[in-house]
Amino acid sequence: MRHSLRGQVDPFIVMDVMEAAARAEAAGRHIIHMEVGQPGTPAPLGARQALAQALEQPLGYTVALGLPALRQGIADLYRRWYGVDLDPARVVVTPGSSGAFILAFSALFDAGDRVAMGYPGYPSYRQILRAMSLTPVGIPTRPEDRYQPRPQDLPDDVQGLILASPGNPSGTVLTVPELSALTQAASARGMAVISDEIYHGLSYADRCHSALEVTDEVLVVNSFSKYFSMTGWRVGWMVVPPDMVRTVERLAQNLFICPPHASQVAALAALDCIPEAEANRTVYAENRRLMLEGLPRAGFDRIAPPEGAFYIYADVSHLTDDSVAFAAEILDKAGVAVTPGLDFDPDRGSRTLRFSYARATADIAEGLARLTAFMAAR
Numbered sequence: 001m002r003h004s005l006r007g008q009v010d011p012f013i014v015m016d017v018m019e020a021a022a023r024a025e026a027a028g029r030h031i032i033h034m035e036v037g038q039p040g041t042p043a044p045l046g047a048r049q050a051l052a053q054a055l056e057q058p059l060g061y062t063v064a065l066g067l068p069a070l071r072q073g074i075a076d077l078y079r080r081w082y083g084v085d086l087d088p089a090r091v092v093v094t095p096g097s098s099g100a101f102i103l104a105f106s107a108l109f110d111a112g113d114r115v116a117m118g119y120p121g122y123p124s125y126r127q128i129l130r131a132m133s134l135t136p137v138g139i140p141t142r143p144e145d146r147y148q149p150r151p152q153d154l155p156d157d158v159q160g161l162i163l164a165s166p167g168n169p170s171g172t173v174l175t176v177p178e179l180s181a182l183t184q185a186a187s188a189r190g191m192a193v194i195s196d197e198i199y200h201g202l203s204y205a206d207r208c209h210s211a212l213e214v215t216d217e218v219l220v221v222n223s224f225s226k227y228f229s230m231t232g233w234r235v236g237w238m239v240v241p242p243d244m245v246r247t248v249e250r251l252a253q254n255l256f257i258c259p260p261h262a263s264q265v266a267a268l269a270a271l272d273c274i275p276e277a278e279a280n281r282t283v284y285a286e287n288r289r290l291m292l293e294g295l296p297r298a299g300f301d302r303i304a305p306p307e308g309a310f311y312i313y314a315d316v317s318h319l320t321d322d323s324v325a326f327a328a329e330i331l332d333k334a335g336v337a338v339t340p341g342l343d344f345d346p347d348r349g350s351r352t353l354r355f356s357y358a359r360a361t362a363d364i365a366e367g368l369a370r371l372t373a374f375m376a377a378r
């Protein structure tokens with residue numbers, strides 16, 4: 001069969017790590033999972049109960065932009081979380097935030113356009129762009145800037161900029177002045193800005209700030225996957241400027257028809273389950289405390305302090321220049337699965353690792369003990 005060039009995207013290396021970990025488990029080994037980028041907890045109880053009650057209904061297609069009550073509920077969240085008064089007509093419910101990226105890139109860019117993003121960054125940005133005949137342009141960021149791009153780093157001749165706060169893999173957060181400076185610099189150069197805010201709610205000091213607090217000329221992407229612990233439900237959202245709603249609606253109608261109806265019912269109920277989401281966050285906060293104490297003690301001490309999400313990105317250049325082999329060695333000898341940085345930074349990721357602390361606290365403590373013993377024996 002013929003193959004398109006744009007279809008030749010890179011694999012997600014973390015998936016390979018997960019497979020290797022699953023093989024080790026099938027062979028009877030006990031593995032601690034610090035590679036996964038998802039909560040170990042189920043969807044909030046209220047969400048599951050709402051769906052159980054709705055199962056007798058047809059659950060057919062919804063309108064393309066999503067259930068009106070859900071769009072309203074999401075708009076209300078912006079008032080509660082950020083003090084932003086948001087017209088629900090600007091909220092687009094999407095099949096995960098991944099679906100939002102496809103809609104955003106289709107609405108904003110033409111084939112051949114160039115879109116910038118900080119490296120390290122979430123790998124699917126560049127792979128989705130490639131699959132759509134767009135060109136990803138990496139901005140190498142520095143640990144002293146908490147792995148976030150600065151306005152003076154924005155490249156010339158690009159049509160778009162993806163910001164991520166908290167970032168994956170860095171967990172670092174953009175402040176209001178940083179969001180202002182970046183969005184202003186981007187718009188002065190005619191770049192459209194997409195702000196990935198999918199880890200909002202998961203921060204451990206100050207609350208996270210939305211790009212919508214500083215400008216309306218931005219596409220904000222978010223999701224029920226992380227804070228609401230609903231990865232497999234595939235429901236996210238996007239907030240678009242008023243003059244883009246109709247374009248996005250026509251794309252959504254044709255690309256997806258609608259987001260999964262059952263998941264929208266559950267997501268609507270999840271909006272009322274903040275205490276459960278906050279209880280999960282308390283667990284991550286304790287995990288983060290253990291990690292920030294235990295990782296440096298084990299020898300992984302080159303990290304930019306992560307303020308959000310559930311990841312820690314470590315520079316391991318003093319230990320290896322082959323993070324894939326190093327991660328395989330850690331899995332083999334310590335029984336801890338971690339992610340090589342190459343997923344996040346194709347240039348410098350051979351000398352970095354990402355540790356996730358999304359699982360139970362007991363697992364984190366055990367993982368840290370294993371990592372300490374492994375490093376001491378190395």
Ligand SMILES: Cc1ncc(COP(=O)(O)O)c(C=O)c1O
Binds near residue numbers: 095097196224236
């Ligand atoms: C930064 C970031 N953005 C987007 C996604 C995609 O999430 P989803 O499609 O589940 O909403 C992820 C998933 O891990 C992520 O880490």
